[in-house]
Amino acid sequence: MLQTSLLTKTFANGTTLRFPDWKVARGEQWLLLGESGSGKTTLLHLLGGLLRPASGRVTVNGTDLYALPSRTLDRFRGRHIGIVFQQPHLIRSMTVEENLLLAQSFAGIGKDVVRIREVLNALDMDHKRRAYPQELSQGQAQRVGIARALVNRPALLLADEPTSSLDNRNADAVIRLLSDLAASQGSTLIISTHDDRVKEAFFRDFMFELHHERISDQLEKS
Ligand SMILES: Nc1ncnc2c1ncn2[C@@H]1O[C@H](COP(=O)(O)OP(=O)(O)OP(=O)(O)O)[C@@H](O)[C@H]1O
Numbered sequence: 161m162l163q164t165s166l167l168t169k170t171f172a173n174g175t176t177l178r179f180p181d182w183k184v185a186r187g188e189q190w191l192l193l194g195e196s197g198s199g200k201t202t203l204l205h206l207l208g209g210l211l212r213p214a215s216g217r218v219t220v221n222g223t224d225l226y227a228l229p230s231r232t233l234d235r236f237r238g239r240h241i242g243i244v245f246q247q248p249h250l251i252r253s254m255t256v257e258e259n260l261l262l263a264q265s266f267a268g269i270g271k272d273v274v275r276i277r278e279v280l281n282a283l284d285m286d287h288k289r290r291a292y293p294q295e296l297s298q299g300q301a302q303r304v305g306i307a308r309a310l311v312n313r314p315a316l317l318l319a320d321e322p323t324s325s326l327d328n329r330n331a332d333a334v335i336r337l338l339s340d341l342a343a344s345q346g347s348t349l350i351i352s353t354h355d356d357r358v359k360e361a362f363f364r365d366f367m368f369e370l371h372h373e374r375i376s377d378q379l380e381k382s
Pocket residue numbers: 171172173175177194195196197198199200201202203354
């Protein structure tokens with residue numbers, strides 16, 4: 161369902177990152193590993209249609225992302241790709257529910273409050289749907305970020321260091337939720353991390369490892 165070929169990214173200062181090809185099948189759960197600066201965030205942004213590559217291709221469900229005009233790409237991302245960022249970046253003047261309604265509206269999907277409540281319930285956050293982001297704990301805000309990524313039932317769910325600001329208990333809960341929710345709705349999941357807690361939780365799954373500026377190793381644990 162996800163395929164990259166000959167991907168490179170060049171930044172304004174001339175830094176070029178090169179990524180070998182990667183194929184991910186529908187419903188698989190992967191960890192993207194690598195030390196700080198190895199390119200994990202860059203690769204996730206390329207996969208999520210957020211960062212145009214200098215060359216190469218990203219195909220999601222048969223669609224060549226960067227061949228789409230930018231407005232069509234935005235709509236495609238809203239419908240098919242959910243992204244959990246390191247910090248949830250919720251809109252502070254909007255309640256939890258309004259933040260999720262906005263995600264539906266960006267995807268061109270009509271208001272579906274039933275779906276919003278279903279996702280919030282799954283994350284044990286329904287009681288906070290009328291709360292504003294600044295009234296939430298870090299762990300709660302991160303769960304709203306996950307709800308926003310899941311609300312449109314994305315085929316592809318990308319999470320960039322989702323546990324970096326969380327304590328052990330919350331980190332554990334977030335990983336379990338991401339994994340269970342992705343599995344229950346058939347989403348493909350990719351989590352970037354250098355967090356050992358995540359590696360331990362994902363010992364049965366696939367790993368793609370980045371070393372400095374290139375992905376040099378692909379491991380499959382059984
Ligand atoms: N906008 C930019 N301009 C120039 N160089 C950049 C830019 N963004 C990233 N880089 C460089 O690209 C490399 C990869 O960065 P990236 O943020 O993708 O790494 P990472 O593996 O996600 O790191 P971390 O785990 O610290 O978040 C780094 O060497 C970084 O300095």
